[in-house]
Amino acid sequence: MNNKIISYWSVYCLLLVMASSSLIAQKKIKQKPLLIEEQGSFAVGGKVLTNPGIFDPYKPTPEGQTFHGDHAYVFYQIPTNAHKLPLVMWHGIGQFSKTWETTPDGREGYQNIFLRRNFPVYVIDQPRRGNAGRSTVAATINPTPDEQQWFDVFRIGIWPNYFEGVQFAKDSITLNQYFRSMTPSIGAIDSNLNSDAVSALFNKIGPGILVTHSHSGGMGWLTAVKNKNVKAIVAYEPGSGFLFPEGQIPSPLTSSAGSLEASSVPMKDFMQLTKIPIVIYYGDNIPESPSNNPGADGWRVRLQMARLWRDAVNKNGGDVTVIHLPEIGIKGNTHFPFSDLNNIEIADIMSKWLKEKGLDK
Amino acid sequence: MNNKIISYWSVYCLLLVMASSSLIAQKKIKQKPLLIEEQGSFAVGGKVLTNPGIFDPYKPTPEGQTFHGDHAYVFYQIPTNAHKLPLVMWHGIGQFSKTWETTPDGREGYQNIFLRRNFPVYVIDQPRRGNAGRSTVAATINPTPDEQQWFDVFRIGIWPNYFEGVQFAKDSITLNQYFRSMTPSIGAIDSNLNSDAVSALFNKIGPGILVTHSHSGGMGWLTAVKNKNVKAIVAYEPGSGFLFPEGQIPSPLTSSAGSLEASSVPMKDFMQLTKIPIVIYYGDNIPESPSNNPGADGWRVRLQMARLWRDAVNKNGGDVTVIHLPEIGIKGNTHFPFSDLNNIEIADIMSKWLKEKGLDK
Numbered sequence: 001m002n003n004k005i006i007s008y009w010s011v012y013c014l015l016l017v018m019a020s021s022s023l024i025a026q027k028k029i030k031q032k033p034l035l036i037e038e039q040g041s042f043a044v045g046g047k048v049l050t051n052p053g054i055f056d057p058y059k060p061t062p063e064g065q066t067f068h069g070d071h072a073y074v075f076y077q078i079p080t081n082a083h084k085l086p087l088v089m090w091h092g093i094g095q096f097s098k099t100w101e102t103t104p105d106g107r108e109g110y111q112n113i114f115l116r117r118n119f120p121v122y123v124i125d126q127p128r129r130g131n132a133g134r135s136t137v138a139a140t141i142n143p144t145p146d147e148q149q150w151f152d153v154f155r156i157g158i159w160p161n162y163f164e165g166v167q168f169a170k171d172s173i174t175l176n177q178y179f180r181s182m183t184p185s186i187g188a189i190d191s192n193l194n195s196d197a198v199s200a201l202f203n204k205i206g207p208g209i210l211v212t213h214s215h216s217g218g219m220g221w222l223t224a225v226k227n228k229n230v231k232a233i234v235a236y237e238p239g240s241g242f243l244f245p246e247g248q249i250p251s252p253l254t255s256s257a258g259s260l261e262a263s264s265v266p267m268k269d270f271m272q273l274t275k276i277p278i279v280i281y282y283g284d285n286i287p288e289s290p291s292n293n294p295g296a297d298g299w300r301v302r303l304q305m306a307r308l309w310r311d312a313v314n315k316n317g318g319d320v321t322v323i324h325l326p327e328i329g330i331k332g333n334t335h336f337p338f339s340d341l342n343n344i345e346i347a348d349i350m351s352k353w354l355k356e357k358g359l360d361k
Numbered sequence: 362m363n364n365k366i367i368s369y370w371s372v373y374c375l376l377l378v379m380a381s382s383s384l385i386a387q388k389k390i391k392q393k394p395l396l397i398e399e400q401g402s403f404a405v406g407g408k409v410l411t412n413p414g415i416f417d418p419y420k421p422t423p424e425g426q427t428f429h430g431d432h433a434y435v436f437y438q439i440p441t442n443a444h445k446l447p448l449v450m451w452h453g454i455g456q457f458s459k460t461w462e463t464t465p466d467g468r469e470g471y472q473n474i475f476l477r478r479n480f481p482v483y484v485i486d487q488p489r490r491g492n493a494g495r496s497t498v499a500a501t502i503n504p505t506p507d508e509q510q511w512f513d514v515f516r517i518g519i520w521p522n523y524f525e526g527v528q529f530a531k532d533s534i535t536l537n538q539y540f541r542s543m544t545p546s547i548g549a550i551d552s553n554l555n556s557d558a559v560s561a562l563f564n565k566i567g568p569g570i571l572v573t574h575s576h577s578g579g580m581g582w583l584t585a586v587k588n589k590n591v592k593a594i595v596a597y598e599p600g601s602g603f604l605f606p607e608g609q610i611p612s613p614l615t616s617s618a619g620s621l622e623a624s625s626v627p628m629k630d631f632m633q634l635t636k637i638p639i640v641i642y643y644g645d646n647i648p649e650s651p652s653n654n655p656g657a658d659g660w661r662v663r664l665q666m667a668r669l670w671r672d673a674v675n676k677n678g679g680d681v682t683v684i685h686l687p688e689i690g691i692k693g694n695t696h697f698p699f700s701d702l703n704n705i706e707i708a709d710i711m712s713k714w715l716k717e718k719g720l721d722k
Contacts, residue, residue: 035394036395041459049506055520057509058654066508067505067507069504073459097492098434102402131458131491131492133491141496141499141501145411145426147427180407186547
């Protein structure tokens, strides 16, 4: 090389280095540090079992001892310049607080996304689940292989095939993390007990917005009936427990996954659900007509029931919106839209709704 | 009031407002926001069970399905301007990651304290515990009342009496939170499996400092034997699993809590423990001579075993320090010094040791 070429080469290298530093800088700008004013954890709600007898410290037996259990476990973070109403995030069936943390493919989930949007975030492990595993009832837990069925029920695809265009990374590391984000119930799931614990949380923290997923959807309505501090509900793919007024429940809806029944509450309780804004989101790959694939077909009737419920609440003066994401042009979402590949877009839609309802002040 | 009095009154009110603003400002200065560069969670380690047969999505049974379990669950936070070596915090028996979070009386625990001191912090739920509850073995879990016994074994006092000067708040809310910070094991505690999972964590994150408590003490030595990325260990009240070279284990030590046996490893593995700095802390109210109170007496022989172990490691060129806190003038600590009322002082002692060993760069 002559000197001129060497010189050009040096400039080229320098430019390359500058460009890559700038890329790093850009990446850092993208992910500003989270500013957390306060964070911590606590147990809330629950029961105490008290065994008769007198405790002998020198020869201890269960006599005269206690057992505290059936509480929820809550981890919370309050960012600086926080909005007034916190988001209380409640996982679904087989899941725990991880639902809202890092996504299976390693990106930020709703916990971080909404901290960055200045919401205080509370993530729950419901009673008898995850870190709230101290259950007041006995349980036998078996490691039953069930993951291919969850792959189907959570609408990633029909095992071993992924749905075309699904918003889920197709590498094995992602799938490994996804399967490991489940944890068993220590004893029966008790909707009344669980909603009591989450209601106790709302007593402790005051007014807030409840964000539910799947099985916590129904328990979320129940919590709102119990506690006026639930000021709004964002429900992702509620699966069961739709509450209708007594005497007005619709007939069960049948799919190849089984029969879906509605629940009933006294009209007075039902009316509480007409007093807060509620939005419900469902993802993609829900069949429009009956299908012999039970994994997806169960969601057909759940979406149908959600619409019946919306109509019942709104007829009584409520404010329920059901958004089936493909109908607004958003395709490929699984049962977990908030952790899917397009979860920023999904969060934007939620943020827009919160703004419309004046919930982000 | 005449004008002069009104004027004095106004000045007085103004001073009051200024004083209270200054108090608020002071409080805010004390608790600066945490600056978190990155936070999230993941599963690490574990096994996969594969059921024979072919999975039928249309008629699902366990046939042909998988079960991922026995991983550890990890929540991590990396502060801005982070030190090079993270702290990996591992809970003890009956406990989970909460050990390091908010204290039972609502103050900041080691997670926040060491984030504020610029350490990346990883908190673990060991396999089959808390959020890592997906166990590959079947388990039956009973709600056996046991809390008065833990009160004694964790050296808060001798139920229903608190030790005089104990570093533990004596209100009922604190005790309620304390008892609810336990959660059961889903299946047997397997030291080898657990240390494999934590070793997998150190493979993933690279060099770090392991902070153990009680039962994880022994599993911590085992992890250091398995993984050279464990660059130092801080062990609070290790309870069992002291590893001696084969053929050199001391006789069991007897207390009113039972017999404490040491474990053995090949000399080659033992020598790994001589290559890293290790500090061990024990709290107060450990009897000096045999006592008929099994809650406290078990700790007498554990402290004795820790000293035998220190001597064995140091004789071979190691760097183990055992600090019995009352001997350096720090009184009243329970089995959980890092969450006791004086936990800032306890953290300061740990920080000083980390600095001495060059581990806080």
